[in-house]
Amino acid sequence: MTDCVIIGGGVIGLSIARELAGRGARVRVLCREQGRDTASWAAAGIFPPAPPPGDGAMPAGDRLTAWSDSLHRRWAEELRDETGIDTELRRVGGLHLAASDAGLERLEAAAQAWRARGARCDWLTTREIIEHEPALAPAVSTGGVRGGFLLPEEMSLRPPRHLAALEASCRQRGVVMTGADVHAVEVRDGSVAGVVTDSGIVHGATYCFATGAWSGTVASSLGLAIETRPIRGQIVLLRLPRQVLGRVVNFGIEYLVPRADGRLLVGSTIEDAGFAPTTTPEAVERLRGVAKRLLGALTDAALEQAWAGLRPGSIDGLPTLGPIPGYDNAFIAAGHFRAGLHQSTGTAVVLADLVTGAPPTIDLAPFAPARRGERLAGPPPDSVAAYLARAASEEA
């Protein structure tokens, strides 16, 4: 019997599998879609600055992010040593720019908030913006960029490479990976006895559900009401003749992320559009327009591909991490919304703690399943609604 069956092969499921296998467990991952059908593949891979972990006054979500951030640096090195894959985790820095009075006001408040959290945040003159990123000179000179700040500690990582490295590392550690749709869960006397797939029932000693935006449905089959509302994000990838940016450029809710090979990723939308990971012509045009506004005609003919992913929204902005109430061998890790790549390492360590019976490294009370009255239908939860409102109304 496998020690742990993990359902879901996105960044959360694979990270848990890697950590568990590293502790000597026999692990099997069952996954329906892999690669680009997961939110994890679709993500931009931006890691905003994370203050050093250990500050007790930090909100729970920030604490998980800060701890995960420090683990990521170690994981990136380990993954490169184990698999030869460079995940492109780099401290590139992030510019946050505005084009309007309202946008500048929002950035001033954001800069104060970053400083209050202990992050270095440098307010820049327009001349300094051009010094940092000369490709923005035309946008600055025409008033398309009016000011902003630099977060030197902002990092970025390349999600498809990170996933490939995780998968290779899992295989080296003996993890068995199977393409399978889990469509029912067998329960017996307060335990999960098996998960039902098209090719039969899979048994394990423990089960970990890391099923992203689909987790609400999976959890409800175990009597747990959590909402992991799918919030679509669309991204376009441009191929430029040469890379013109060195840093991530955040512009309102949109952003440009330069890749080492010259490609430029432009994201993203925030849409409450159900389980439809498809792109729309309007969004693709809008994102291309952002690139053109900031970098000019250079980006005109450069569209290489476009994709969409479904972020798992949560009701209070925090992921759900912990034992599933009523079962002695089932755990859940879901609902990471916009930060699942960033929070994946801490999530993996703490879920591996739970599965192996070790005391969890961080306090899991704020993330506990059934921590509040969940709802499964109706308007989007407040944590998601705030982003949807920004996406609908906020101009840079």
Ligand SMILES: Cc1cc2nc3c(=O)[nH]c(=O)nc-3n(C[C@H](O)[C@H](O)[C@H](O)COP(=O)(O)OP(=O)(O)OC[C@H]3O[C@@H](n4cnc5c(N)ncnc54)[C@H](O)[C@@H]3O)c2cc1C
């Ligand atoms: C456009 C976009 C940009 C983003 N940018 C960032 C960013 O910059 N930084 C960041 O940290 N995060 C970002 N995110 C968020 C991040 O991608 C998610 O929080 C994270 O990927 C969630 O990972 P997951 O493993 O829970 O879900 P997924 O990656 O969706 O994986 C879930 C897996 O479970 C499988 N599954 C579901 N149900 C079943 C079943 N019944 N049987 C078998 N398998 C099943 C699915 O097929 C899928 O493989 C972004 C997301 C999007 C869409």
